[in-house]
Amino acid sequence: MLIMAFAIAVSGQKLTDTYKSGTVILVPDPTFAVGNNWEKVFRNYYDTIHNTPMGNRKSVKIMPDGAVVINHAYRNYYTKFSPGGKFEKEFGIRDSKGELIKKINGIEGVINHNTFYTGLDNVGNMICFDFDGNYKKTLKLDYMSRQMIPLPNGKIAVVGWVIWNKKFRDFVSIVDYETNEQKVIWEHFTDRQDLSGERKLFNYTYTFKSGGVIGCNTMPFTKDLGMTSPPLIECTANKLIVAIPTTGEILVYSLEGKLISKDKAAWTRNVIPVPEQKEIQQKAINDYKNAETLFSESKSPNEELKQARAYMIREMEADLGKISDPIVLPAFANIIKDSDGNLLFFEYPKSENANKFNVWIYENGGKFVCQSSFVCDDFNLEINPSKMVFYNGYIYGLQSLKIASGVPLRLVRFKLSNH
Amino acid sequence: MRCLNRDIIQSYIDGEVTAKTVARIENHLATCGHCADEVNHHRKLAGRVKYALNLYAESSPEAIKGVMPTEQSKNRFLTTKKLICFAVAACILAFILVINRKKNTEFLPEITTMPGFATEIDANRPVSKQPLVIIIIDSEGNVTEYFN
Numbered sequence: 178m179l180i181m182a183f184a185i186a187v188s189g190q191k192l193t194d195t196y197k198s199g200t201v202i203l204v205p206d207p208t209f210a211v212g213n214n215w216e217k218v219f220r221n222y223y224d225t226i227h228n229t230p231m232g233n234r235k236s237v238k239i240m241p242d243g244a245v246v247i248n249h250a251y252r253n254y255y256t257k258f259s260p261g262g263k264f265e266k267e268f269g270i271r272d273s274k275g276e277l278i279k280k281i282n283g284i285e286g287v288i289n290h291n292t293f294y295t296g297l298d299n300v301g302n303m304i305c306f307d308f309d310g311n312y313k314k315t316l317k318l319d320y321m322s323r324q325m326i327p328l329p330n331g332k333i334a335v336v337g338w339v340i341w342n343k344k345f346r347d348f349v350s351i352v353d354y355e356t357n358e359q360k361v362i363w364e365h366f367t368d369r370q371d372l373s374g375e376r377k378l379f380n381y382t383y384t385f386k387s388g389g390v391i392g393c394n395t396m397p398f399t400k401d402l403g404m405t406s407p408p409l410i411e412c413t414a415n416k417l418i419v420a421i422p423t424t425g426e427i428l429v430y431s432l433e434g435k436l437i438s439k440d441k442a443a444w445t446r447n448v449i450p451v452p453e454q455k456e457i458q459q460k461a462i463n464d465y466k467n468a469e470t471l472f473s474e475s476k477s478p479n480e481e482l483k484q485a486r487a488y489m490i491r492e493m494e495a496d497l498g499k500i501s502d503p504i505v506l507p508a509f510a511n512i513i514k515d516s517d518g519n520l521l522f523f524e525y526p527k528s529e530n531a532n533k534f535n536v537w538i539y540e541n542g543g544k545f546v547c548q549s550s551f552v553c554d555d556f557n558l559e560i561n562p563s564k565m566v567f568y569n570g571y572i573y574g575l576q577s578l579k580i581a582s583g584v585p586l587r588l589v590r591f592k593l594s595n596h
Numbered sequence: 597m598r599c600l601n602r603d604i605i606q607s608y609i610d611g612e613v614t615a616k617t618v619a620r621i622e623n624h625l626a627t628c629g630h631c632a633d634e635v636n637h638h639r640k641l642a643g644r645v646k647y648a649l650n651l652y653a654e655s656s657p658e659a660i661k662g663v664m665p666t667e668q669s670k671n672r673f674l675t676t677k678k679l680i681c682f683a684v685a686a687c688i689l690a691f692i693l694v695i696n697r698k699k700n701t702e703f704l705p706e707i708t709t710m711p712g713f714a715t716e717i718d719a720n721r722p723v724s725k726q727p728l729v730i731i732i733i734d735s736e737g738n739v740t741e742y743f744n
Contacts, residue, residue, distance in 0.1 A: 397723045449723060457724065510717040523719030532720045551720075561716040 192517045192570065195593050196536050196549040203553040203572060203591035210262025210588050218264050221252055222584045233586065236283060236563035237575045240308065241290050245573060245588060248283030255284060262588055268310045270295075278304070278312070286327040288354050294333065297322050303333075305354070316357050323407050330432045331355065334410050334417050338403060343369050345403030349410060349419050351434050362434035363419055367403050378499060379458070381492050383485040395461035395493060396454060398504055406507040413518045414539040420522065422507030429543060440543050444535055447525050448503035455500055462493045511560070516567040519546070523560060532560050555579060556589065600624065600631045605638055 195201055222232035234250035243260035254267045270278045281304065282296040288305070292313060295304045303316040303325075316333075324336040333352045338345065348364035376382065379396035394400040406422040416437065417430040425442035449457075465486065506525040513521045513534075521534040536546040551558060556576040559565075564575045571592060577585040600608070600621065607613050608621050625632045717726060 397726075453724070506723065510719040525717070526720060526722055528722055529725060530720055531722075534719070558720045560719040563716050564718075 190570075192515050192593065193519060193536060193538065193546055195595060196519075197547045198595040199549065200595070201549055201551050202594045202596065203551055203556070203558070203574075204594050205553075205555055206571065206590040206592055208261075209590035210258065213258075213262070213264045213588070215584050215587060218256060219584045219586045221249055222586055224251070233577075235575055235586070237566055237573055237588070238284050238286065238293075239566050239568045239573055240287060243568060246284055246293075247575065247588065250283065253277075253279065253281050258588060262590060270304060270306045270310050270312055272312050285325045286333070288327045288333060289331050292354075294325070294327075294354075296325065316352065316354065318352065318359070324410055326410055326412055328412050328417065328432050329415060332432065334412065335359075336408050336410055338407065340369075340403075345369060347404045347407050349408055351417070351432075360434050362417075362430055362436075363408065363428065365404060365408075376492070378496055381489045383488050393461075393465075393489065395458055395496075396504070397449065397457075398506065409509055409512050411512045411514050411520055413514055413520055416539060418512075418520060418539070418543075420509050420512060422509045425508035427537075427543060429539070438543065442508045442522065442535070443545070444508070444524065444548070446508055447506045447527055449506065450503050451500055454504065455497060458493065458497050458500065462490060462497070465490050465493065511562060513560075513562050513565055514567065516570055530558070532558070553591070556587075599628060600634065602634075602638075605631075605635055608635065609639055 219232070219235075223230070224232040231250060236248045238246045238248070240246060244265075245258040245260075245262065247256040247258070249256070254269050256267050257265045259265055270281050272278055280298070282298055284293045285296050285303075286294060288294055292305050292307060294316070297303055297318060301318045301320070303318065305313045305316065307313060318335065318337065320337040320339040322335050322337050326334050328334055328351070331354050333354060335350050335352055336347075337350055338347045340346075345367040346364060347367070348361050350359045350361045352359050377399065379399040380394050398405040404423060409420045409422065411418045411420075412432075415432060417432060417434070419428040419430060420426070421428070425446070427440045427442060428436060429438045429440070430436055508522075508524070510523045510525045513523070515521060518539065520537045520539065522537060523532060523534045526532050530552075531550075533548060533550050535548050538544050538546055551560065553576075555578060556574070557579055558574075559576060566573045571590045574589050574591055576587060576589055578587060604613070604621070608618065613621070625635060
């Protein structure tokens, strides 16, 4: 109760006032998550898959009462903390017979204030279960998803994508939790350049005489497979916001999917300058030249494999001389909603820790308010909606300490300050 | 027990079958050279593919995409789980694709890999420092992620 009262007192100040006052300092709350054995709680932090570190692939979700749940990628359990941040338990999902479901996906959100829903599994199942882990139902979608957010009307907005014979389809749909019915409210088709035979800068393919194709892409935001940056969605003020990073468009829909208004981000977009592109391209060339091990590992007698590599490297080197224009970065890197309902549109930073966000409020239609940024003395900030969630004026973060012995990852609650 | 189909073999290799089923499979393998060879083949293939994929993840700034020759276009997604090693194989490299092409073509009319960033961008890091992800989709719609 004390914590809640304190939180309410803190939230008395509007967050926009803090943003308007300049850089926002994130100050860890020393009363939160005290006494947890982080080595034990995050014992899977050093997980690897094929020697690639995977343990930091976690996300934080806040329950309606302020309790916190952590997802661990490829681990079949969730970790629950009390509203004060105290470790409570690890739990999974039990089927109707009370048996633990063997493979579970991360919790994507809470629907109807009483039900967790997971990300889609390989066959498009979204598992829904109560806060005690008891299975409730399965929703089925016939596509792949990038983002799923709950809406206050008992529906779920989904950013989906699918590959068709000749096109990629990126879209946003609204899924009814009760009926599983879906309504596509926005879609974008991209021709499959990879099948056309026409080569775009930074995209390389080699077709083997005996059949089969090898290909690669060497530069961010230039791949010829679907949208280079898919839509981002968020819900605020009973509206669904669909932001298109490639164009900077911000579309406002009703919760039923009716387009209400359109706007466009007016801030200057960062670029990947020509020298940086050349640096990236040269690194790619070096990497492919050094891929001898892999080529010999295939043990293929087919000399054509070597030809393929040589061809692709030649093309890459040829492209090096063709780089002449900066690549404009998408308008948004991600969107985070604060606990006052404002949307923070983050840009792609020019350098590390140079984050910058643009605050929009949607109480009376979309309106740009100000620009600001986050800094923190104690933690290396990772800024995305999986690692930062607003609740009652605070940011609940899953962040890494700058100085730590052992596991650096912490569940932390930040107060927002200008001092 | 009848001879094993590929789904069962893959589930067995991945450790996704119950202890009871493992016992039945191993009893069968003890007496069926054909199935034992099949299991060995798929084990080796999976190991080779994972090894090669890992090498590429370490060396490639953005991973490759691979498309198998299409005998007939299919647009089936998100059906039953199939042989993951085939998906991985086709994605990484034509080397492995080519090696196994004749054997696998009937299962792999098309494989696509989607190189790109992890699903959520860290807005505190520049583009060149974002973690990369390779999303591999096989002809049956199975999606596998590999991270660099």
